[in-house]
Structure formats: structure tokens, C-alpha cells
Amino acid sequence: MPAPEPGAAPAAASVPDPAAAHGTEPGTDHGTAHAADDAQSMASGLDALETRAEQKGSGAQRLLAKATPPLLAAALVLALWQTAYLLNWSQVLPAPSAVFGELGDAWSDGTLLPAIWHSTLRCVFGFGLAAAIGLPLGLLLTRVAPLRTVLRPTLTAIQSLPAAALVPVAIIALGNSEGAVYATVLLGAVPSIAVTVIATVEQLPPLLLRAGRSMGATGLRGTALVVVPAALPGFLSALRQGWTFGWRALMTAELITATPLPGIGQMLAEGKESNSMSLVLASVLLILAVGVLVESALFQPLERRLLTNRGLTIP
Amino acid sequence: MSTGLAAPRTTTGTSRTAAGTGTLPGTGPAVRLEAVSKAYGPAGARNLVLDEISLDVAPGEFVCLLGASGCGKSTLLNLVAGLDRPSAGQVRVAAGRPALMFQDHALFPWLSAGRNIELALRLAGVPRSGRRERAEELLELVHLPGAYGKRVHQLSGGMRQRVALARSLAQGSDVLLMDEPFAALDAITRDLLHEELTRLWQERQFTVLFVTHNVREAVRLGQRVVLLSSRPGRIAREWRVELPCPRRIEDGGVASLATEITGHLHQEIVRHART
Structure with missing residues (x-):
């Protein structure tokens, strides 16, 4: 809607009433088209005054502004680590170069990519399944009070269990299998x-x-058309938390369960067996990297978009 | 000047015999309340909010319900909207679900202005093909052409209430219930929306039940002003506003009738100081 010219409204007000000038009855102009036009230009003037244009920086600028703080933090940690190594603060701390060398070795002997691939795949499948169960289950529980009374405390209790406590149960029930790993992820995330x-x-x-x-x-229509869209940002938070819980549970499960397939957790277990601090730290770095990547490449942009659409972000 | 413009009138004792359950036949009032009472709380310590309210609203009539806090205005609208059931008495509405408009716009923030209206159209059973065009029409009707794709947060307070008004109209109901819809707006915007509402009401001749605590607003807009007493809500008095329409908030007639009604409103409030 174009904003009216500045000064247009006062000018119009000072001009003699055209209705009166054309010989129609004066004094009854409240309901005439003239008055309605006046009201409309007043309204659009107010609208223009009260809405503000949204500003956006360029894509590169925003990316730079977002990437700089975490990169700085990483550089700081690395510098501190290198200093600690050089000053020999700790007997067991390997050099950063040794840890990255470990990753390089794993890359060149072809074990790194399968490890990352299988762990990520397990987490994506496990998480997808957890989302497919958890979201409808939660929604169902909001609608069926008796079920909620029974299940909600149960779910909260399971949520408070560390994944390490679930792994032995899963292994005894399902053996040293992929099934045991998935069961742990589901119990962690759902x-x-x-x-x-x-x-x-x-x-x-x-x-x-x-x-x-x-x-x-009302009823199902109300759930589909009002409740679910209204709760979407919260559902995203639920998924994000589910992902974090699932990823942690997966690492625990991989660390403890002897599945035939490789994974980052198995790398961690190998490092522990061979008493290699650099391999252990290399695995920890990988676990961190996948977690940060999913968070910043998937959940943060999604959340930002949802919230911006609803005017819930601070510009 | 006030004599002759306003004729006080009471509705007590005019309740008529019941007919049907919930809906009214095509002729007769658009909304009929018959000795409607509403109480909350357990049987022992019941808190009576509305006490035997009887009111007929004719089709196309604009009735303002006026009262201080605690008169149960909003409860009354909830009952007429079908969101709540009366404890006693009957609420009848001629055909369909009345549209309800709130003090807060209550637009859905995940939808654009146009989509908000389309959702109301969808729920009113308008087929998909006609919705977009109808939504654009309704936005034009409230002087917001081009607002279709705007998000709710991109609109000013006045614009939001106009979209909310368009959404209410989209429900295709002949009865529009308004719960202090302009109370949160600044005076300039409110004045504009008064004009818009009056214009729309004159053009489309829907029935309006308008709740407010603003006496001048009630006199400016309504054909009838119903004063409710507080705790419990009862109909205290009623005025028929016979000033020419459209009116302006600064009209002498509006001012003098508003002064008279304010006097009665104050009496209702002072009554509570004594007891």
C-alpha cells in the first residue's frame, strides 16, 4: 500500500468540501464518499506510520557475523591446548597435532568415514523413528487425560535415566546387535x-x-489447524532435545555394545583399550563436531525461520 | 437535548415462551437470552456471575452491553458464542455460529493476514477455489488491500483489528459478537475503526452484540445501550439511542446521552461501595 504524500491529508482538509461546492446539502457529509475517502487516507497514513520496514543484511554479512564467534572460541581452545602441551602442564595430554594426526591416519586407512557414516546413519534412523513415535505420542497424551496421568510420570522417569543404565538392559534383551543400539537411542529420545x-x-x-x-x-480439526501449527516452535525444540538425547545415547550404546559395524563410539572404545589418549580425544572431537554441525546446520536455521515468520525474534 | 433522543426502556418481564433448542426460526430475534444465569464454583460456594439476563436482539440490530468490571460481559458473550453453557435459562441464536472478536486480535501468528481469513472461510465451509478471492475482497472491505501476504507481526494494532474484523466477517455469520475489540487501541485508531464498523454494519446489516466499558463508544455505535450491574450481572437499564447515524464521538447528542448513562453507571458502581 503506497504511503500518502506528506502533507496530503492537511491539504485535503483545508480545501472546501466538494460536496458543498456542488450544491449538495452541506452538513450531512458524515456518510458521503468524501468523508469515507478522508477516513481511508487517514487510516492508510496511520498504517504507514505504525508499521516499520524490516531490515536485512546481506547473506555473506550475516554468515560472517554468525560464524566468527564459534571460530574464535575454537581458535582460543586450540591455542590454550597448544600452550598447555608446550609448557607440559599434564603428563597425559597429547599435542593437538597428534590428535589431528590420529584423525588423518583414520582417514588414510579408510576407517574414519565409515565410522562417521555408520554413527550418523544410526542416529538419523534412530532419531527419525523416535520423532515418528514421540511427536504423535505426546500429542495423543495431550488429548487423552487418563493416559497422560499414567504415562507422563513414566516418561519423565525414563528421561531422567542415563543411557548407560539402559545399555545393559538392551544388550541382555537383544544381544550385541544393532537392535540393542537402536533400542537405547529410542529410549533416550522418545x-x-x-x-x-x-x-x-x-x-x-x-x-x-x-x-x-x-x-x-474443534476436536481433530482444532488439533490439526490450530494446536499443531501453534505449537510448531515447541515441537522443534522437542526434536532438538530428542536429537541431543539420542546422539548421547547412541555414543554410549556404541561404546558399550560390540556391534559388528564401525562407529565413532567404537573408535572411542578402541582408544580406551589401547590406552591412546590421542585416539580418545580424536573421537571426542568427532562426536562434538557432528553434534555442533547438526545443531547449527539443521535446527538453528529451522528455528530461526519459524520464529521470524511469527515475529518472535529480536531483530 | 437528551430528552427525546433516548428513551429508557427495560426488558424485565418481557421474556417469551421457549421455542426450539439453541436456534431460532428465521423470523424473530437474531439472539434471544431467556432468564440466563451463569454461576461458577462448587454447589456450596457458588459464585453467581450472571443473574437471569433476558435480552432480545433483533436481526440487523446493533446492541452495546455496557458495564463496569465484574458485570459478566465477557461471560455473556461466551455463552452466546457457544463456548460455554448457561447454568440456567436459554440462549438462542438464529442460524449458525456467531462470529466472535476479541480485545486482543487473536490472529494466528503462523499465518499471513490473508491466510487467517482463509482459515475462517475454510471452517465456514467455503470451497478452496473461492477462498483466495473472497479473502482479498474482505481485506479490501476493511481498507487493507495488499495486506494479504503480511504477517500479523508486520501489522499495526489497528490493522490487526481490521484483519480480525475481516476474519469475523469471513465466518459468514449474521451475528457478530465483539468483546471490547477496540479497548487496546489508541484514540485516533479507535475512532477510525468506529467509523469502519458503522459503515460495514450499515452496508451489510449484520447483528452486533458489542461489549464495552466505554460509555461514549457504546452511545456512538449502538442503537441500544444495555447497562449491566455488577456482581452478579443483571440488566440495570436500557436506552434506545435515537441519534442520526453515522455519529461522531464528539457529537453533542452523543456527549449528553453518554453523560446521562455515565451517571447511572456510577450509581451501579457506588452501590458496591456501600455493601
Whole structure:
């Protein structure tokens, strides 16, 4: 909508009433087209005054602004580490170069990529399955009160269990298999997703739900058209937390379970067996890297987009 | 000047016999409340919010419900909107679900202005093919052409309420319930929206039940002003506003009737100081 010229409204007001000038009855101009036009230009003037244009930096600028702090932090940690090594602060601390050398060796003997690949694949599958179970389960529990009364404390209790406590159960039940690994991931991720979904739906603004109901969005239609879209940012938080829990559970499971397939957790176990601090640290770095990458390449942009669309981010 | 413009009138004792359940036949009032009471809380310590409210609103009529805090205005609208059930008495609405508009715009932040309206159209059973065009029409009707793709947070307070008004109209109901819809707006914007609402009401002749605590707003907009007493809400008095329409908030007639009604409103409030 184009903003009116500055000064247009006062000019129009000072001009004699055209309706009166053309000989129509003066004094009854409240309802005439002239008055309606006046009101409309007033309204669009107010609209222009009260809305602000959204500003955006260029893509490269924003990327740079976002990438700089974490890179600086990484550089700082590396510098500190190198200093500690040079000053021989610790007997067991390997040089950063030794750790990266370990990664280089793993790369060249062809064990690094399969390890990353299998771990990520397990987590993606496990997480996908956990999301496919956790989201509907949470949503179902928000709608069925008796079920919620029973299951919610159970889910919260499982959520508080460390994954390490679940692995032996999974191994005895399912053997040293991929199945045991997936079971651990699911038990780690599903309760966390479901519990967060319930909390999100409970915190939705009642006014929106009331508005939806007054328009006829009740029952399943209300859930699909109002509750789910309203709760979407919360669902994303649920998934994000589910991913974190799942990834941690997976590493624990890989570390303890002797599956035939490689993984980052197995690298960690190997390092521990061979008493190689550099291999252990190399594995830890990998675990961190995958976690940070998924967080910053998947969840953060998604969340930002959702929140920006709703005007919930601070510009 | 106030004499002759306003004729006080009471509705007590005018309740009529019941007909049907929930909906009214095509002729007769658009909204009928018959001795409607609403109480909350356990049977022993019941908190009576509305006490035997009887009110008929004719099709195309603009009725303002006026009252201080605690008069149960919002509860009353909830009952008419079908979001709540009366504890006693009958609420009847002629055909369909009334549209409800709130003090807060209550637009869905995940949808654009246009999509908000389309959702209301969808829920009202408008087929998909016609929705976009209809939504654009409704936005034009509230003087917001080009706002279709705007997100709610990109709109000013006044624009949001106009979109909310368009969304209410999209529900295709002949009855529009408004719960202090302009109370959170600044005076200039509110004045503009008064004009828009009056214009739309005159053009489209829907029925309006408008809740407010602003006496001048009630007199400016309504054909009838119903004063509710507080705790419990009862109909205290009623005025028929016979000033020419459209009115302006600064009209002498509006001011003098508002002064008269304010006097009665104050009496209702002072009554609570004594008890």
C-alpha cells in the first residue's frame, strides 16, 4: 500500500468540501464518499506510520557475523591446548597435532568415514523413528487425560535415566546387535520428545485456542489447524532435545555394545583399550563436531525461520 | 437535548415462551437470552456471575452491553458464542455460529493476514477455489488491500483489528459478537475503526452484540445501550439511542446521552461501595 504524500491529508482538509461546492446539502457529509475517502487516507497514513520496514543484511554479512564467534572460541581452545602441551602442564595430554594426526591416519586407512557414516546413519534412523513415535505420542497424551496421568510420570522417569543404565538392559534383551543400539537411542529420545510436546501444548495461549473454537475448529480439526501449527516452535525444540538425547545415547550404546559395524563410539572404545589418549580425544572431537554441525546446520536455521515468520525474534 | 433522543426502556418481564433448542426460526430475534444465569464454583460456594439476563436482539440490530468490571460481559458473550453453557435459562441464536472478536486480535501468528481469513472461510465451509478471492475482497472491505501476504507481526494494532474484523466477517455469520475489540487501541485508531464498523454494519446489516466499558463508544455505535450491574450481572437499564447515524464521538447528542448513562453507571458502581 503506497504511503500518502506528506502533507496530503492537511491539504485535503483545508480545501472546501466538494460536496458543498456542488450544491449538495452541506452538513450531512458524515456518510458521503468524501468523508469515507478522508477516513481511508487517514487510516492508510496511520498504517504507514505504525508499521516499520524490516531490515536485512546481506547473506555473506550475516554468515560472517554468525560464524566468527564459534571460530574464535575454537581458535582460543586450540591455542590454550597448544600452550598447555608446550609448557607440559599434564603428563597425559597429547599435542593437538597428534590428535589431528590420529584423525588423518583414520582417514588414510579408510576407517574414519565409515565410522562417521555408520554413527550418523544410526542416529538419523534412530532419531527419525523416535520423532515418528514421540511427536504423535505426546500429542495423543495431550488429548487423552487418563493416559497422560499414567504415562507422563513414566516418561519423565525414563528421561531422567542415563543411557548407560539402559545399555545393559538392551544388550541382555537383544544381544550385541544393532537392535540393542537402536533400542537405547529410542529410549533416550522418545520420552524427551513426548514430554516436551506435552509441555508445549499445555503452554499455548488460551486465547488462540478460544479463537479457533469460536470459528469451529474443534476436536481433530482444532488439533490439526490450530494446536499443531501453534505449537510448531515447541515441537522443534522437542526434536532438538530428542536429537541431543539420542546422539548421547547412541555414543554410549556404541561404546558399550560390540556391534559388528564401525562407529565413532567404537573408535572411542578402541582408544580406551589401547590406552591412546590421542585416539580418545580424536573421537571426542568427532562426536562434538557432528553434534555442533547438526545443531547449527539443521535446527538453528529451522528455528530461526519459524520464529521470524511469527515475529518472535529480536531483530 | 437528551430528552427525546433516548428513551429508557427495560426488558424485565418481557421474556417469551421457549421455542426450539439453541436456534431460532428465521423470523424473530437474531439472539434471544431467556432468564440466563451463569454461576461458577462448587454447589456450596457458588459464585453467581450472571443473574437471569433476558435480552432480545433483533436481526440487523446493533446492541452495546455496557458495564463496569465484574458485570459478566465477557461471560455473556461466551455463552452466546457457544463456548460455554448457561447454568440456567436459554440462549438462542438464529442460524449458525456467531462470529466472535476479541480485545486482543487473536490472529494466528503462523499465518499471513490473508491466510487467517482463509482459515475462517475454510471452517465456514467455503470451497478452496473461492477462498483466495473472497479473502482479498474482505481485506479490501476493511481498507487493507495488499495486506494479504503480511504477517500479523508486520501489522499495526489497528490493522490487526481490521484483519480480525475481516476474519469475523469471513465466518459468514449474521451475528457478530465483539468483546471490547477496540479497548487496546489508541484514540485516533479507535475512532477510525468506529467509523469502519458503522459503515460495514450499515452496508451489510449484520447483528452486533458489542461489549464495552466505554460509555461514549457504546452511545456512538449502538442503537441500544444495555447497562449491566455488577456482581452478579443483571440488566440495570436500557436506552434506545435515537441519534442520526453515522455519529461522531464528539457529537453533542452523543456527549449528553453518554453523560446521562455515565451517571447511572456510577450509581451501579457506588452501590458496591456501600455493601
